[in-house]
Amino acid sequence: MGFYFAQFLTGLASASSLFLVAAGLSIIFGVTRIVNFAHGSLFMLGAFIAYSISQQFGFWVAVPLAALSVGAIGWVMERTVLSRLYGAPELFQLVATFGLVLIVQDAALWIWGPTDLLGPRAPGLTGVVRIFDQPVPEYDLFLITVGFSVLGAIWWMFTRTRFGILVRAATEDREMLQALGVRPARLFQATFFIGAALAGLGGALEMPRQPVSLLMDLNIIAEAFVVVVIGGMGSVTGAFLAALLIAELNAFGILILPEITLVAAFAAMAVVLVIRPYGLLGKQATTAPHAVEIQPPQTLGEAGRLAAAVLVAALFVLPIIAGDFVIVLTADIMIFALFAAGLHFMMGTGGLVSFGHAAFFGIGAYAAALLVERAGIGMEAALILAPVAAAIGAAIIGWFAVRLSGVYLAMLTLAAAQILWSASVQWQDITGGDDGILGIWPAAWASGTTAYYYLTLALTTVGIVSLMMLASGRFGILLRAGRDAPARAQALGIDIKLRNWAAIVIAGSAAGLAGGIFAFSKGSVFPDTLAIPNSVDALVMVLLGGLHAPAGPILGASVFALLEDSLSRLPYWRALLGTAVVGIAVFAPGGIAGSLSGWLKRRRERSA
Amino acid sequence: MKFPRLAAIAAVFAVSVTQANAEPIRIGEINSYTRLPAFTEPYKKGWQMALEEINAKGGVHGEKLEVISRDDAGKPGNAVKIAEELVKREKVALLTGTFFSHIGLAVSDYAKQNKVLFVAAEPLTDALIWSKGNDYTFRLRPSTYMQAAMLAAEAAKTDAVKWATVAPNYAYGKDAVAAFKQVLKKLKPSVEFVDEQWPALFKIDAGVTVRALEAAKPDGIYNVTFGPDLGAMVREGTVRGLYENRTVVSLLTGEPEYLEPLKGEAPKGWIVTGYPWYAIDTPEHNAFKAAYEKRWGETLKMGSLVGYNTMLSIAAVLEKAKSTDTDKMIAAMKGLKVATPQGEIVYRAADHQATMGSWVGRTDVVDGGGQMVDWRYIDGAEVLPTAEEAKAMRPTN
Known part of the structure; x- marks a missing residue:
């Protein structure tokens, strides 16, 4: 009995530190609708800054100062980057925060160096208390107290202060608040400051529990997302309950099934989203997307078609003039363009955002590799079956996903991708675990750089052209109707959910085909094809290219791949890439294709 | 001319x-x-x-x-x-x-x-x-096998019979545990493995992991965690007394990359592989x-x-x-x-x-920092399988 109580307390301590991070993320989302990828970076900065201050002034001075400094950093982020993006499509902000993650990573490496830093323990709280004869660290009890205090303070602020009431009002209905004469800018700045400070506090308080390292940012962010989604986005009490659920699930789960740690949180998120689509304490109203302007259909004009034909022709003759490496790089870009085109189809035309698109890419890659390795079938059949397998996966995931919308749908896809990723890592007998599957090289006729390049060109062209035709045809029109005017579409007898489901399956099979081609081009498959960074890359490509431009994914994939390839030869290249991503998000909010076509249009108008 | x-x-x-x-x-x-x-x-x-x-x-x-x-x-x-x-x-x-x-x-x-x-x-x-x-x-x-085998040989010399393992949940951790078990069981058939913990890499919840290990009441603990996970395991385990009166065997922990960040809190008396550059x-x-x-x-x-x-x-x-x-x-x-x-x-x-x-020795705190003491260098050839055994493990093509 004593043992289980102490285990519960240990879980509660972990829940507290998770709550601090998730609460900030949740408040920021509630008010600004920004899914802040950089929240983990703020957590990490909190730990690093607290470490530096503690070397001079000790632990107890370092913790509050670090929280305030990180609050200030969050405020600067809001002022310099995010405040310029409130008018842009929501996902642009996500991409911009992803750029900030890269910048903070390199900044931290530059300032604090690569070595892990072990901060001081909390003076006065280094011992243990015996509860039912079980040792419970004093610091754990302190963390639990902090967690409850912060929850209480936020509750007080939200219910008893004018600021808090305004924040709640903004969470409920931002436009109405604006109409009532409240300046949202101030509110957003204050929210960002508080959210960031909470993340910084969480990071600083981690110092006695684990070394401060450059891996802290990405490690916490996925878990914080899970907590916020389970709790209901924008709900602080929900975040607290969810943090408790996740931490205790882990604390008791590992007593029974130690391997569960990798997947428990994401499995819990998937279950909660299926049963309660808007999280434990979330409300549908808080997540309804803004009224989307009716966007013009995505069709290529005369000039666009000509450009597409020229592009394919140019790609066809490329191997004659270019060296091997250029061909390999171009083939990579084509694969990513197909991957991004599927996501673009689903997001741009269907309004269905996926944070876990790597799931389908990975299913395709693994299906191809496993079919070759286990079933001994040839490359040709494997490349046909890869998109089929991804389509089946997409049908299953999509069946649950279409019942949700907006960020919740995105988060369910993320959970699905994470569950598949942990399966690929864990299920060593089948997938080879981290060691992956090797020796998946093309059939003899397609091997060699040039031959495989032509195969890639043919398959990706067919894939991308089919997606474009679907988007501009009858299916795309119905899909857009469901996106822009769901109520009217429903009244006209269009089954929106069915179309959305079909869109996910189509996007999934495109990603699966891309994954299959990728597996043969690299000769191997690893769990990273299913991991979060791969999903983020696809999102970045789509948004860089332009969400509402048919050529978006092609441009986005090209620019992203070329940027990564050219920058990665330089030191601190991630900061440069991050700056480029943020710059494009801020200065070209329609994406590259959107900005180009806007510029062309203006020019035409001027000359007319 | x-x-x-x-x-x-x-x-x-x-x-x-x-x-x-x-x-x-x-x-x-x-x-x-x-x-x-x-x-x-x-x-x-x-x-x-x-x-x-x-x-x-x-x-x-x-x-x-x-x-x-x-x-x-x-x-x-x-x-x-x-x-x-x-x-x-x-x-x-x-x-x-x-x-x-x-x-x-x-x-x-x-x-x-x-x-x-x-x-x-x-x-x-x-x-x-x-x-x-x-x-x-x-x-x-x-x-992995060579280093795990070096540690298993040392572990066999101790009195510990009941062992628990903790390793990051991916291929390296799995291989390191499998190799250690295999070699230790061969050298000392009486050993028993009573618990395994598999925290996610660099995302360990060290408090609950330490308590789960404690609950199994092992004589010896074999640790494969490294980097930030190791620091967390050391802190949470030390404060809860997990390592008191227990044999701890730990892979790579003697390498300066892992041992130095722990400074004065480096564990004492752990049997580790590592690199005592200061003493060679x-x-x-x-x-x-x-x-x-x-x-x-x-x-x-x-x-x-x-x-x-x-x-x-x-x-x-x-x-x-x-x-x-x-x-x-x-x-x-x-x-x-x-x-x-x-x-x-x-x-x-x-x-x-x-x-x-690799060098095998015990950890200690010397001049306020973690170091390896009582170490000796073990040539890789000593722990590698014979040429025939190795050849049999390789694919024939």
Whole structure:
């Protein structure tokens, strides 16, 4: 009995530190609708800054100062980057925060160096208390107290202060608040400051529990997302309950099934989203997307078609003039363009955002590799079956996903991708675990750089052209109707959910085909094809290219791949890439294709 | 008289021209520099120093070496793309580097497919040279199996019978636990494994993990966690008294990369593999240590030695092969002897594994920092399976 109580307390301590991070993320989302990828970076900065201050002034001075400094950093982020993006499509902000993650990573490496830093323990709280004869660290009890205090303070602020009431009002209905004469800018700045400070506090308080390292940012962010989604986005009490659920699930789960740690949180998120689509304490109203302007259909004009034909022709003759490496790089870009085109189809035309698109890419890659390795079938059949397998996966995931919308749908896809990723890592007998599957090289006729390049060109062209035709045809029109005017579409007898489901399956099979081609081009498959960074890359490509431009994914994939390839030869290249991503998000909010076509249009108008 | 002199002058001129025109031998190097800088940066400093020394002596057979080094950002797909670029555009003679096991395997498979020599520096997975070994891949650093076997031999000498293990939940952790169990059971059949913990890599919830281990009441604990997970395990375990009166055996923990950040809180009395650079007193190592500290103004890490030995191995194979032809280099790699700061190592012909060994000892706190004491160097050859056994584990093709 004593043992289980102490285990519960240990879980509660972990829940507290998770709550601090998730609460900030949740408040920021509630008010600004920004899914802040950089929240983990703020957590990490909190730990690093607290470490530096503690070397001079000790632990107890370092913790509050670090929280305030990180609050200030969050405020600067809001002022310099995010405040310029409130008018842009929501996902642009996500991409911009992803750029900030890269910048903070390199900044931290530059300032604090690569070595892990072990901060001081909390003076006065280094011992243990015996509860039912079980040792419970004093610091754990302190963390639990902090967690409850912060929850209480936020509750007080939200219910008893004018600021808090305004924040709640903004969470409920931002436009109405604006109409009532409240300046949202101030509110957003204050929210960002508080959210960031909470993340910084969480990071600083981690110092006695684990070394401060450059891996802290990405490690916490996925878990914080899970907590916020389970709790209901924008709900602080929900975040607290969810943090408790996740931490205790882990604390008791590992007593029974130690391997569960990798997947428990994401499995819990998937279950909660299926049963309660808007999280434990979330409300549908808080997540309804803004009224989307009716966007013009995505069709290529005369000039666009000509450009597409020229592009394919140019790609066809490329191997004659270019060296091997250029061909390999171009083939990579084509694969990513197909991957991004599927996501673009689903997001741009269907309004269905996926944070876990790597799931389908990975299913395709693994299906191809496993079919070759286990079933001994040839490359040709494997490349046909890869998109089929991804389509089946997409049908299953999509069946649950279409019942949700907006960020919740995105988060369910993320959970699905994470569950598949942990399966690929864990299920060593089948997938080879981290060691992956090797020796998946093309059939003899397609091997060699040039031959495989032509195969890639043919398959990706067919894939991308089919997606474009679907988007501009009858299916795309119905899909857009469901996106822009769901109520009217429903009244006209269009089954929106069915179309959305079909869109996910189509996007999934495109990603699966891309994954299959990728597996043969690299000769191997690893769990990273299913991991979060791969999903983020696809999102970045789509948004860089332009969400509402048919050529978006092609441009986005090209620019992203070329940027990564050219920058990665330089030191601190991630900061440069991050700056480029943020710059494009801020200065070209329609994406590259959107900005180009806007510029062309203006020019035409001027000359007319 | 005139003629021969002219000929001599012409000959000298010709030689100097060919030397001036001689392209340096290019070496392609790939590693996860931005993903895990704590481990890859000292490694880079190690090979850079070796490269400078080799070129200062005039290179290999009069040709300088040039390394083209690239960051794979921790993505195997990137690593293969870079390998392609290095081989096809930069025309490198051979590939080297990699830290993560899966990236090592991806590059190894690329090397096999494209018939390029790959000298793997750091990846630890046994698959690289055994179950997925190939003709083109050789590996320097002592593998998971070798290091786990060294520790199992020490663990067998203790009184501990009931063991619990804690390892990160991915291939490296799984391999390290499997190897330890296998060797320990063979040496001491009475042992019993009472609990296994599998925290997610770099996401350990150390408090609950420590308590789960405590609940199993083991005599001995075998730890494979490293990096930030290790720091958390040490703190949470120490405050809860997990390590009191227990034998703790811990993989790689004696390496400065892992032990130094713990400072005065480094555990005492753990049996570890590692690198006691501060206490090794041989003329070769002293020279290496002095040169490194002079060149970089910082102390040695495990990665420094691995990086240095990697470049020495490459120079040695080029020296022996007298050619950059892949088949000739592979022939030269088999049985290649390299004089390193830790003594001579041999690349075994049977499984392409170098006999670079490791140091096994106990941890202690000396002058406020973690160090290894009572250590001894175990040659890799002592723990490797015999040539026949190793050959049987490799695919036949």
